[in-house]
Amino acid sequence: MSAQQSQLPAEDLLSFFRFVGKLKTIKRTGWVKRGVHDPESVSDHMYRMALMAMAVGGNDSARRDRLIKMALVHDLAESEVGDIAPGDGVSKEEKFSREEAAMHHLRDDALSQSTFGKELYDLWLEYDQGKTEDARLVKELDKMEMIVQADEYETVQGKDLEEFFESTRGVFHSNVMQDIDRALRSQRIRRKRTASPEDSGLN
Template identity: 50%
Template sequence: MSRVFCKSLIPLLAFSSSSSSYYSAQFRFRHSRRPNVSPMATEASSSSSSPSPSSAIDFLTLCHRLKTTKRAGWVRRGVNDPESIADHMYRMGVMALISADLPGVDRDKCIKMAIVHDIAEAIVGDITPADGISKDEKSRRERAALEDMCKLLGGGSRAKEISDLWMEYEENSTLEAKVVKDFDKVEMILQALEYENEQGKDLDEFFQSTAGKFQTEVGKAWASEVASRRKKSN
């Protein structure tokens, strides 16, 4: 494992002591299974346009955690076989792919943003309001994790693109960010509806948490469609 990656994880590991017991257990479990990162991970020049093969595989190995980490909200509600973080991001990417062209919105950028918006959770885990962690602290942890991941990738334009997309989403600073944030909420309530129908769960809290918070017409329209289907299924 590269020295940069090891050192960067030390302060992140310390965060778990102030989190809820669930979050702490999840965090310690993930870091007890760290990927075997090559010492070459940070050797790529910061001016290169693409990562070295070693850096790329180290980065992808870390991203594997997104496939195996279950979304915490569903776990807490006792959902059977809940989706992973990667499952959630994938369908958001598909949402961006199939959505209608919107004035002033770069659809390709939305697709990219959807597949990186939760990428820092490969290190910090899926932090939810139930963990008792403030939004500022959550953002700080995720920014630190993202910086570590970009270093692991070797810097360069690809790492910068990931960082810029993540920051744009985090700050809700563009039309694309607003669209993708709406897709984040739509994907969640659609998944909640599917779990309600498949497992007989009452997941109304997830619908209530998004009510009135959609920022775009496409988000409002898709959320309305999900709500309509939920009424018909009840």
């Protein structure tokens, strides 16, 4: 097999591309439940997370690439199981079971003819377990992307999404993420003060 040839047959690659494509149409449950207009898809979320990983990954290119891969894989199972939110009445154990079954299907069936499926599964499992430094950072990126998006929905659509900011207090432990968190919350406070009728004298 030449270096230009794929490890996977074209039909398998096409099936995988379609599998991933489903994430374009799966809307993020948290925004849907709160009446956000035209809410982002799961793939929207993962795309910005991947670029965030690239931006904060540091000078170690191997580690940065690993963080990007994990960000791109972390919600991959949602292509089959959907975006299960905390308020959906599904236990963490059941959520894991459903998502693991989807990743098993991807690894053992759809992509069984190469090591690619195993790489996807291993990255997903590492993220889900959150035991490594890389996984913990990507989990922080997941939360950060969420509140950046919440801030944007508040700004553009006038939504009150305070609960998302409250749910992420104290979850950021890496220095860079703590700095970004402080900057975001400071900007949000300034924006709210500027828009407040009490502060503007328009009440």
